[in-house]
Amino acid sequence: MILDVDLHHRQGSFTLEARFQSDGRLTALFGPSGSGKTTLVNIIGGLVRPDAGRISVKERILIDTAQNIFVPRHRRRIGYVFQEARLFPHLNVRQNLLFGRFFTPRRERVSSFDAIVEMLGIAHLLNRWPTTLSGGERQRVAIGRALLTDPQLLLMDEPLASLDEDRKTEIYPYIERLRDEAGVPMVLVSHSVAEVARLATSVVVLNDGRVTASGPASEILRHTRFFQHMGPAEAGALIETRVLRHDDAYGLTVLQAAAGALTVSRVDLPLGAPVRVRLRARDIMLSLAPPDGMSALNVLPGTITAIEPVDASSMDVTLDCGGDGIVASVTRKSVERLGLKVGLPVHAIIKSVAFDREALGSPRMGNM
CATH class of the missing domain: 2.40.50.100 (RNA polymerase II/Efflux pump adaptor protein, barrel-sandwich hybrid domain)
Structure with missing residues (x-):
């Protein structure tokens, strides 16, 4: 099992109760704004410590409050790509990519710089500065930097939300190739049915802090009742x-x-x-x-x-x-x-x- 989640967390007036398992190459966390998607990925990534529960990635326990286990985020081997690329403006693309290497011990570095650059189509950008890149190019570099940490899991919190439709269309094929060829399972936060339908192999539906459905994308996306907040035209x-x-x-x-x-x-x-x-x-x-x-x-x-x-x-x-x-x-x-x-x-x-x-x-x- 790639991802096994069973947790309870209260944050102000909001309560997250999430329990699901996923063995998909790309698991989409889908739901309306305020449903708990970002809180959940922040817990998986170690940015938030939950009140109670257990999370494991590839059978490795990251959190188990019953056994007082909490692996700190820098030891989780989890890459994180945010809505904004967050590249270092004083470093060029090559230097931004190599920065990811610093967090992985030399003996554990297995990813190929050249292979990741080729997969993401960014070889021609290596000497460019972040300020000269398009939104789609910045996100591809951010993904590459995360991959060069040799993660066991890659978290992506609405990485396409700030892009226009043309830039989204530009980056979709790279995420598809990453999903099919990189061998690194991904968790994608999204509130777009079209995005989930195109990219996901598994879907977890969240609503008001609760998991209302989870399973293969082909099964979940056909049920209109899971997407009523989006309008009936979205399911299929x-x-x-x-x-x-x-x-x-x-x-x-x-x-x-x-x-x-x-x-x-x-x-x-x-x-x-x-x-x-x-x-x-x-x-x-x-x-x-x-x-x-x-x-x-x-x-x-x-x-x-x-x-x-x-x-x-x-x-x-x-x-x-x-x-x-x-x-x-x-x-x-x-x-x-x-x-x-x-x-x-x-x-x-x-x-x-x-x-x-x-x-x-x-x-x-x-x-x-």
Whole structure:
């Protein structure tokens, strides 16, 4: 088990009660502002001492109040990337990166400077000063500095929150590559469903200081009830696909999923490249028969496996489409009118608006 958390902490009028386990390569702590996400990562990182509880990382106990164990933060082997890069302005990029080495004994230094620089695409920045870097470049350098401490866990507290959409799009692929290739598990704090859907392999949902759900990202993100504070359009299924072909005449790309083929706006990826797609529940309609005379390019046959109430007017209908789980948010009236029930074959009609640039990522989903 990578991360095992069971703790209680009171801070002023706020109480955090968190209990979960995660074996994911990137665990996202998701929830609204004030839900306890930053307090939790600060406890994991050793910046806050909890009132009671136990935390272990890769079976190494960091906190166990019952046994009076509290490993100080400088001995935890945990890297931390904050919302702001916090680079030293009097050091250039190379010097900022090497600063991370000072906190790791020589005999324990295993990470390769050159490999980390290449992975993060910052070789051309090594002689630059922090003030000359874009927001996305600064965060990549901050991540590199944290990795050069040879951490057993990397904490990232909303590292993209201060970036505009273009800079976020720039840095997403580097975090994806870090997740898939670096071998260092990560905990990412986020309040963006799109960000979590693109990057996370596991999700822990926090609300008012309590863990309301935890598990694989593909399972948690399909349940509308976990994201009601974000609006019903945010929840949906994660689908693993590969680039099947490009239709240059129409500026389209065809992705192959277990559920079938999905046509999206042209993506600049080679044939066979893995792509994660988020199918939002609100962007899926259901039909009892194959639709005819519609503009929608994406229609997937499936079988209803579950119908769950969300609120007084809507329900989540989960489908098995060739092994891929897809969820559609429909009204109770539609469920009754169509006679929807478990085991019934239907067709999922996916609106083109489901495939925006935040819905598409380039990772393999791997260990979910």
